[in-house]
Amino acid sequence: MQTNLADFIKNTREGEEADAILRKCVHCGFCTATCPTYQLLGDELDGPRGRIYLIKQVLEGKPATQKTQTHLDRCLTCRNCESTCPSGVQYGRLVDIGRKVVEDQVPRPLSQRIVRNALKEGLPRQWLFKPAMGAGQMVRPLLPRVLQNKVPKKQNSGAWPRTGHARKMLVLQGCVQPSMAPNINAATARVLDALGVQLITTPKAGCCGAIRYHMNDHDGGLNDMRNNIDAWWPLVESGVEAIVMTASGCGVTVKDYGHLFAHDEKYAAKAKRISELTRDLSEILPAFEAELAAKLHGKLNKRVAYHPPCTLQHGQQIRGKVEGLLRAIGVDVQLCADSHLCCGSAGTYSVLQPEMAYQLRDNKLQNLHATKPDMIVSANIGCQTHLQSGTDTPVSHWVELVDQALAQAR
Structure with a gap:
């Protein structure tokens, strides 16, 4: 795909990355066959190929509209299209760049701003989310169905093993998971303990950064990521074998730290090492299959x-x-x-x-x-x-x- 980026993004890191991604797209349309929103809506602009065209137009200087924003908002960022694409188009990275540009050009209605700000400010902060979730769980039977859907029943996580082992791995507690499903990480700790591995946490680590970053608050998301790198680094230096991810949504983001901080002089090397150490739990336990x-x-x-x-x-x-x-x-x-x-x-x-x-x-x-x-x-x-x-x-x-x-x- 030929491109001619506008001056506002030409010769920037985001522009160069977007340009390289756009040039890989050959318009084949294989992506539409596996796009969930295209299957539901049947609109070319609600499939990856159509959204790529919309992003290309905006990056080439055509003013974004509310319609542009709507079609990009409808994307799940599931990246099924990346698995299907024969040309290796990194759609997920392109849509992050495109959404941010559109967000800066198209003011959202007040109702949308309120909801989106509440999500990106409330979810990543455990000190806000935990009491809110606890209150919701206490009155859950009284809540309307739409809110009950977002408030799981209170869960007992059981005991976290205290056994020390020579082998140690670090786990990301995350932002919403400790309140919504605390048993996941506790269960992981117990399973690894039975296999001779100690799972450790650090309370200073929090949201992986995905929530803010994918809601077009790139600076806020990167700050969350820096916080995790700073929190983990002493443990990385002490020799933990891996950083275990029990939520694949967090894992895909942390594995991308190296790319996201590649041009950050202070964090590039540390972020690269963090990404190298990061493993989904499904990559850890097969070694203990027998x-x-x-x-x-x-x-x-x-x-x-x-x-x-x-x-x-x-x-x-x-x-x-x-x-x-x-x-x-x-x-x-x-x-x-x-x-x-x-x-x-x-x-x-x-x-x-x-x-x-x-x-x-x-x-x-x-x-x-x-x-x-x-x-x-x-x-x-x-x-x-x-x-x-x-x-x-x-x-x-x-x-x-x-x-x-x-x-x-x-």
């Missing part, structure tokens, strides 16, 4: 539907590891018919675009239920909460299933 299989095979008689998050299968390009591990320890794992498609959660998307988010959720659940599972498991807190809001079938993180089995096997 040990887990010996402990658990024959003790798990569950039929499980696994929903692979987009941030895992498309963002991080990790496929098959969760299913492989669970099958090795005796779980009957099923993938549904549209396992490559987004469930509609997509971070804050289910709040900002509820109509499409719930339609995608219901489509996903219909296919998951068709596998006749005893439970549904995933690998991202957003997917779990979104899916659970539409079904009575239990939805949890896959590591919680492993943790329960280990507890029963003792």
Whole structure:
């Protein structure tokens, strides 16, 4: 694709990156076949190819409009199109650049500004989010259904192991997960403890930066990322083996720190090292597959539907590891018919675009239920909460299933 960037972005880092990405696109349209919003709406401008054209026009100087903003807002950033694209177009990075430019050009209505500011200021701050979630859980039965969907029942996380081990790994607690599903990281700590690895945390680390960054507050998102790098660095220097991610949405962002800070003289080297150490939990536990299989095979008689998050299968390009591990320890794992498609959660998307988010959720659940599972498991807190809001079938993180089995096997 030929480009002629406007002066306002030409010769900038963002402009050079966008130009390189645009030039890879050959207009083939393979991406539209796997785009969830295009499948729902059937509008070229609500598919990756159409959005690429819109971004190209804006970067070449055509004024953005509210219509431009709407079509970009509807994108889930699921990056399914990246898995499909034969030319290797890095659509996710391009849409981050394009959205920010459009955001700067097109003022949003007051109602949108209020909601978006509440999300990007409230969600990343645990000291704000935790009491708000706690209050919501206390009065959950009295809340309207739309709010109940965002407030999971209060969860008991159980004990965090205190055993010291020579092998140590660091885990990101995150921003919303400790309040919404504290058992995920606690279960991870217990599983790793049983395998001779100590999982450690640092309270100074917080949001991975994805919430603000993907809501076009790039400076705010980068500040959250710098905070994590500063919090983790002493532990990195002390020799932790890995930084474990139990939420794939956080993992895909932290793995990108090296790229995002490549031109930051103070943080470039540290960010690169952080990204190199970052591993999704599904990349860690397969190394212990034989040990887990010996402990658990024959003790798990569950039929499980696994929903692979987009941030895992498309963002991080990790496929098959969760299913492989669970099958090795005796779980009957099923993938549904549209396992490559987004469930509609997509971070804050289910709040900002509820109509499409719930339609995608219901489509996903219909296919998951068709596998006749005893439970549904995933690998991202957003997917779990979104899916659970539409079904009575239990939805949890896959590591919680492993943790329960280990507890029963003792």
